[in-house]
Amino acid sequence: MTSLVLGARTPGGVRRPRRRPGRAALRLLPLLPAVVLMAVFLAGPVLWSFYGSLTNQALTGYRAAAPEFVGLDNYTALFGDGQFWKAVVLTVVFVGASAVVGQNVLGMALALMLRATGRVLRSVVSAIVVVAWVLPEIVAAFALYAFFATDGTLNNVLGWFELTGPTWLITFPMLAVILANIWRGTAFSMMVYDAALAEVPPEITEAASIDGATGAQRFLRITVPMIRRAISTNLMLTTLQTLAVFTLIWVMTGGGPGTSSSTLPVLAYQEAFKFAQVGYGTAIATVTLLVGAVFSIVYIRVLKPEVD
């Protein structure tokens, strides 16, 4: 090591600028394995899916054996399809209601309340909330299907009070899947915010209250700006997770009735694997990817942590 450092020093300051390009390349060398891995396992599938969306690949029939390159035909068809736009709206509603509002607000509320309670209650409540997060998605999905089904838990409980519940999954499919996703995902936001709140120095909040700030003012003017980075990260993560939710919706409603809860992932699956149009389905998946990218950019820009 020493000789290396010395070797770097000996040429002196004069010659250093000229050698920079080679050195920079050498310094980047250790990054190469990581970059290659990212390219192969992340960029590769993305590019492959984009290529797939430009073909008319099918699951069966002549186009399964010999798919043709069709250019942007899939996208033209997609943007002219009312079903697709409905799926976009449903996806935005689903993400907005269950992730951005539901999981984040509820997660923050729980985190704040838990900080104000005693240790026993705190561990009991967090344990209960975290159970939903610990369950594998398929198990959680089936549990929620059993809960919302027509002769399921919820309607049975309503029955004790002489109430007849509606057919939740048929009459209110979006409400059911949104509630289900909030139930499942809140624990994540709660844990993130709990950790972030623990980092807020109590002196600052104390100083603010001595200066006469109310609880709401302390929260909005002191706490929120201080945990802004956690909020931004959490919003991004929950948004992307929710954008990708498939199992939950597929198990609970199958995208139905009709197309009432077909979000983009469900629509992509149906087109690719039910209607056997893999190329078209891939086009939907690619659009979903772009929607996710747009959300991420917006979060990073809007909630950009300034120097602090």
Add this chain to the structure above:
Amino acid sequence: MRLQTALASAGVLVLGLAACSSGGGGSSDDDSTITVAYQKTAQFHQLDDLLQKAKTEYEAANEGRTIELVPIEAEQDQYFTKLALMNGSPDTAPDVIYEDTFQIRSDAAAGYLLPIDDYLADWDDWDQFLDTAKQAGLGDDGKTYGVSMGTDTRGLYYNKDLFAQAGLPTDWQPESWDDVLDAARTLKEKLPDVTPLNVYAGKAGGEQTTMQGFEMLLYGTDDELYDADSQKWITGSTGFEDSLGFLETIYTEGLAPSLDVALDASVGARVASELLPQGKLAMAVDGSWLPGGWISGDNAWPEWEDTMGMAAMPTQDGQDPGFTSMSGGWTLAVGSQASDPQAAFDFIALALNQENSLKYDTENSQIAVRSDVAEDPEYLGYNPSFEFFSSLVEYTHFRPATPDYSQISSTIQVAAESVATGQADAAQAARTYDDGLVGIVGADATQAAG
């Protein structure tokens, strides 16, 4: 009930991953092992029974060879998807495939199946198969891709006990759709706790919605899906819209099962093993194989013979020939990537010899396609419903045999579900179908109804 769907979807993902893993060591690469992919569900165990028996016999006769049975536990729709994904990679492609006749042309075109004409030429039993059964195994190129296991017809089941309670005749044969609707309305009025009539209309039901549901209506009108003479698909037909109208009527008037049941992937299984046996459903348009599940197995229902009546499905207004039915059936086929096609074919020949065909056709209520089975007294005496369902053969129709059919079938399911849920009326749904159809086959391959 959606658990099955979910598990199937999860399975599809796993298979997708399996297809990604690189080759070598896959059991299908091993020349001495023949993998057999087939469908198995709680209600459909007869094929599993047959293949288990054939496996024992084959392994005893061919020392050193192994049959690996790969049951795919999924409803029909997911079964097709999983098969297609398995066929996507040489490592997972099965040697012997349980294949629906309507998928043959499509999967042969995709290169998943192997033509077996050369092997059939050396198989003496092939002469026993009826011509219609031989045709069912043909691909677009005129080569044979599958050996028929049996065929089926479809009709109207009705519960005589419920009919008696509602004051309807227990020896019943409707003459038109209106007769069916009248009976359903009477049942709804007299027996409010009973679902009067099931006609499949859910997307999740897959081909059963198209064939047992929609096509049982459409082929009783003056229109069809496809003009075999001009080889064009028909758009804008009155019959198409009327058939959707029938579904719209029964679902909006509450004559059909509630949507949570009707749109579930498991609706077919529930009708056969739960709703009909428990007297919760009075009438059902369904396939001739249902008694197979009632005669033996986990859902045996010995009283079915006295309880269930069977009627032919009437044409729309009773027009000639008065009744209608649809026929399909399944085959065993050799996968195009089979390592030893002769061995794979030998297994099929063994599984569908006279003895085994007899076992399968009786236990699964199939209409025999081997003449030596159809004439066997044991076959004729096994199931009292055989005579009735065989009598429907004269009214029966076959689905258009084109490689596009399976995709068009999905479009029909979308139309059916959209009227059942009230998201579209019959006319709108028919237009959506026409657009989808043109999108699949192109405007040149369609013609407006005359």
